[in-house]
Amino acid sequence: MIDITMGSNVSLYQQIYEQLKNKIISGELEEGTRLTSTRALAKNLCVARNTVESSYAQLCVEGYVSSKPGSGYYVMNVADDSLFTDLAPPMEKSSEKVRAVARVESAEYTHDFQFYNLEHASFPFALWRRLSAEALASFDARKICFYNDKQGEPDLRAEITKYVRDSRGVRCTPDQVVLCCGTQHALDVICTLFHDGNRKVAVEEPGYDGAKIIFKKNDFEILSIPVGPEGIDLDELERTSTQLTYITPSHQFPTGVVMPIHKRVQLLQWATKRDGIIIEDDYDSEFRYHTRPIPSLHSTDTNGRVIYKGTFSKSLSPGLRMSYIILPEWLLPKYHTIFAGYNATISWFQQKIISLYMERGHWERHIRKVCLHNKKKHDTLIKAIHEQLGDRVRIHGNNAGLHFLLEFVQGEKQEWLIEKAREHKVRVYPTLPYWHRKERCRENFILMGFSMLSEKEIVEGIALLKKAWFEQQ
Amino acid sequence: MIDITMGSNVSLYQQIYEQLKNKIISGELEEGTRLTSTRALAKNLCVARNTVESSYAQLCVEGYVSSKPGSGYYVMNVADDSLFTDLAPPMEKSSEKVRAVARVESAEYTHDFQFYNLEHASFPFALWRRLSAEALASFDARKICFYNDKQGEPDLRAEITKYVRDSRGVRCTPDQVVLCCGTQHALDVICTLFHDGNRKVAVEEPGYDGAKIIFKKNDFEILSIPVGPEGIDLDELERTSTQLTYITPSHQFPTGVVMPIHKRVQLLQWATKRDGIIIEDDYDSEFRYHTRPIPSLHSTDTNGRVIYKGTFSKSLSPGLRMSYIILPEWLLPKYHTIFAGYNATISWFQQKIISLYMERGHWERHIRKVCLHNKKKHDTLIKAIHEQLGDRVRIHGNNAGLHFLLEFVQGEKQEWLIEKAREHKVRVYPTLPYWHRKERCRENFILMGFSMLSEKEIVEGIALLKKAWFEQQ
Numbered sequence: 001m002i003d004i005t006m007g008s009n010v011s012l013y014q015q016i017y018e019q020l021k022n023k024i025i026s027g028e029l030e031e032g033t034r035l036t037s038t039r040a041l042a043k044n045l046c047v048a049r050n051t052v053e054s055s056y057a058q059l060c061v062e063g064y065v066s067s068k069p070g071s072g073y074y075v076m077n078v079a080d081d082s083l084f085t086d087l088a089p090p091m092e093k094s095s096e097k098v099r100a101v102a103r104v105e106s107a108e109y110t111h112d113f114q115f116y117n118l119e120h121a122s123f124p125f126a127l128w129r130r131l132s133a134e135a136l137a138s139f140d141a142r143k144i145c146f147y148n149d150k151q152g153e154p155d156l157r158a159e160i161t162k163y164v165r166d167s168r169g170v171r172c173t174p175d176q177v178v179l180c181c182g183t184q185h186a187l188d189v190i191c192t193l194f195h196d197g198n199r200k201v202a203v204e205e206p207g208y209d210g211a212k213i214i215f216k217k218n219d220f221e222i223l224s225i226p227v228g229p230e231g232i233d234l235d236e237l238e239r240t241s242t243q244l245t246y247i248t249p250s251h252q253f254p255t256g257v258v259m260p261i262h263k264r265v266q267l268l269q270w271a272t273k274r275d276g277i278i279i280e281d282d283y284d285s286e287f288r289y290h291t292r293p294i295p296s297l298h299s300t301d302t303n304g305r306v307i308y309k310g311t312f313s314k315s316l317s318p319g320l321r322m323s324y325i326i327l328p329e330w331l332l333p334k335y336h337t338i339f340a341g342y343n344a345t346i347s348w349f350q351q352k353i354i355s356l357y358m359e360r361g362h363w364e365r366h367i368r369k370v371c372l373h374n375k376k377k378h379d380t381l382i383k384a385i386h387e388q389l390g391d392r393v394r395i396h397g398n399n400a401g402l403h404f405l406l407e408f409v410q411g412e413k414q415e416w417l418i419e420k421a422r423e424h425k426v427r428v429y430p431t432l433p434y435w436h437r438k439e440r441c442r443e444n445f446i447l448m449g450f451s452m453l454s455e456k457e458i459v460e461g462i463a464l465l466k467k468a469w470f471e472q473q
Numbered sequence: 474m475i476d477i478t479m480g481s482n483v484s485l486y487q488q489i490y491e492q493l494k495n496k497i498i499s500g501e502l503e504e505g506t507r508l509t510s511t512r513a514l515a516k517n518l519c520v521a522r523n524t525v526e527s528s529y530a531q532l533c534v535e536g537y538v539s540s541k542p543g544s545g546y547y548v549m550n551v552a553d554d555s556l557f558t559d560l561a562p563p564m565e566k567s568s569e570k571v572r573a574v575a576r577v578e579s580a581e582y583t584h585d586f587q588f589y590n591l592e593h594a595s596f597p598f599a600l601w602r603r604l605s606a607e608a609l610a611s612f613d614a615r616k617i618c619f620y621n622d623k624q625g626e627p628d629l630r631a632e633i634t635k636y637v638r639d640s641r642g643v644r645c646t647p648d649q650v651v652l653c654c655g656t657q658h659a660l661d662v663i664c665t666l667f668h669d670g671n672r673k674v675a676v677e678e679p680g681y682d683g684a685k686i687i688f689k690k691n692d693f694e695i696l697s698i699p700v701g702p703e704g705i706d707l708d709e710l711e712r713t714s715t716q717l718t719y720i721t722p723s724h725q726f727p728t729g730v731v732m733p734i735h736k737r738v739q740l741l742q743w744a745t746k747r748d749g750i751i752i753e754d755d756y757d758s759e760f761r762y763h764t765r766p767i768p769s770l771h772s773t774d775t776n777g778r779v780i781y782k783g784t785f786s787k788s789l790s791p792g793l794r795m796s797y798i799i800l801p802e803w804l805l806p807k808y809h810t811i812f813a814g815y816n817a818t819i820s821w822f823q824q825k826i827i828s829l830y831m832e833r834g835h836w837e838r839h840i841r842k843v844c845l846h847n848k849k850k851h852d853t854l855i856k857a858i859h860e861q862l863g864d865r866v867r868i869h870g871n872n873a874g875l876h877f878l879l880e881f882v883q884g885e886k887q888e889w890l891i892e893k894a895r896e897h898k899v900r901v902y903p904t905l906p907y908w909h910r911k912e913r914c915r916e917n918f919i920l921m922g923f924s925m926l927s928e929k930e931i932v933e934g935i936a937l938l939k940k941a942w943f944e945q946q
Contacts, residue, residue: 117619117620118618119618120614120616120617120618123617123618125610129605129609132602132606132609133602133605133606136598136601136605137602141593141598142593144790144792144793145590145591145592145595146792147791181654182816182817182818184816185818192690195690209814210816318620318816319619319621319820319821319822320617320820321818321820322820341682341683341686342683342686343655343657343683345658345794346820347792347793347823348792348793349601349792349823350820350822
């Protein structure tokens, strides 16, 4: 039984999603139960059918239900419900337009399917200028001459606290936030905190190479755990003696896999039992295009086992060099002891600008705009691939983020694919760097992103790739 | 025989200093030779006596000659002359005025003799706003959306190269410069570079505590080497098995001692023989008030044994979080291998602003202004101490930087001194934190700085301290 309130602040989609999720968590809807069909529920509630479909799709991508084609949606096993906390409502999208896109020239490539740098047309230059002037004229400006709080400015930490609560369901206080100059610095801080442990860390295989470098730098032994269709293999994790694991549960890098809710619950149980810590790298969670964002692992954690890591690099600008971690409360005394003699790492000026930017609501609007813009590019790219490359390729990990994997069904190898593309001045990327044990890498995959190309360039680029890969002998 | 050219671009002071220094280095003036008296030389050259006195004082502070009261100046042993390179001329000071000074309120203290935060009145706010706008409007501005060069922006590195050459005699190319977000990050980079070594580092005792934390974090064993009147004890250094040493040769922190030239030569010889590396932390070399700045150790190094570290924290703003290291050329391939997967740590925006600031000559003018301003405050403070505290105290390490040590001849202890001052709402600082082996700390010393107080406040503060320490029973 679902009750909906018309004209409420909470969207119909949201009401249906929340009530069904709560029924599943509470056990009212048991494992294996078939949900009312979308058509029937829409009729009962007098709402549009695609509203119900959106709610079901979201439950599906988060692992609460599974869809059997031609049969319907069934409730999944979500295990220990005591771990659940209320989730904040995900952010809504707007239909604001994004400015036209410019492109950076590169001698070697005309079309670069990269996934890390952003289009500069998306950056709010004029606003940044205004806020810079305002920051320098503020009373606070005297702090530009001080060694400031090593955790970051309190105002900015308060803004981040609000943002992660509203968008990612992360509940914390500003005291738990530590600002860092990039993901690598964030991981370095975490390594320093666990310097006294057994210095082993489980990482995803394949996984983000930039993270492994930092663990190695800190003399951590790296245990690579295979990633399957539901994220890292928890049985293999169980067999290791590590207490620390580093994962990207909401959009695994680079495979794009989402860890479903029953696996998340198991992972949290592992951490509780093992007195372990899970580093959740939520690097591009803002960008999910055909369902709502997936709540963070942190939002499901009631035992303080998760260190959440967010970044401004994917949604605003990597050139700002700014990320943040959210430490569990019990870890704060240790943090303050170990970091007592440390200085801040981020310029006061930049912190102040971003703080004003968030405080005034620009950040939220920016995310909506950029998400919509990225969705268009994403959909254009997927469509172009289907039309041009057809069933010679399979797409893995799409509908989210700024990249996905392309599998070549006839077994073409990444080295050849990259070289052929290069001959046509198109750049695509290998997956090999993300494998710790290189021999495990499946070579008929490449990595493609769309963070720097316009829709027009995307279509052109795929046409060139078709030529490069399938039309020359 | 000294030849001087009247009306030359090079000041008379400079001409006398350079020629005498070269004669000492070349051996023309042998160890033990008594220099012509200042009076006689002034008469011979037809210049003012205080011009000659300044030249002699500079040679003295750099360790080329020593002064015997009532007897004159004698040439010191400067050992292996093959190590010398030409030194760039030190910067000249101007008489520009510095704006009036404002003070930050603090509930507990009315007068804070600290040495780390700067007066915000010295920061060029209006200019910063203009340059921020210019940076955002520049063609380069697209780089705000990129992951940029991990070493820092090439333009800024080129500006730093020019600055360290002209002001500190450091010869390098922009390829050797690595920008870091503070001294601690700089030392972390260096530790990462020598991660494969024996992980021992010699540090000064007493010395900068913020550095030791980073060595410890990187599992380096810390060997503390006592600092005498000529810097660290080279015999003790010789007895260790370390290849790495971290020192502040031009203004030792916190004692203010200057390492004289013969010791510098010995230290460089130690490094060459041992295949060692000297980290030269040149943190406040801009500020030397009654002699010219002391050339860097790097400028005397011909074998690539010195990693030079500079910072923007002391002369411009600690809130910018920006420092830099200059790596020897032979170390660059190793740097590029180890740091291949690392990202930059400083915001592009900030790098661009500072790059414009230096390029336009503002930085050089700023240094002159601030140096003059600091000299006035320094002299006021020294005078006030002499007048108010008389011979109950001795000042160590003055005429440079932003701090010095105060010794209490009757053996008052720092804990008591700090507490008494606090009762009068004046803050002075302990020396204990800078001792690795706390039992070695001489307790009748305190640390005092003048980075945040105006001249008026300095005079008031010292009067309060007199009351606190010597007028109450």
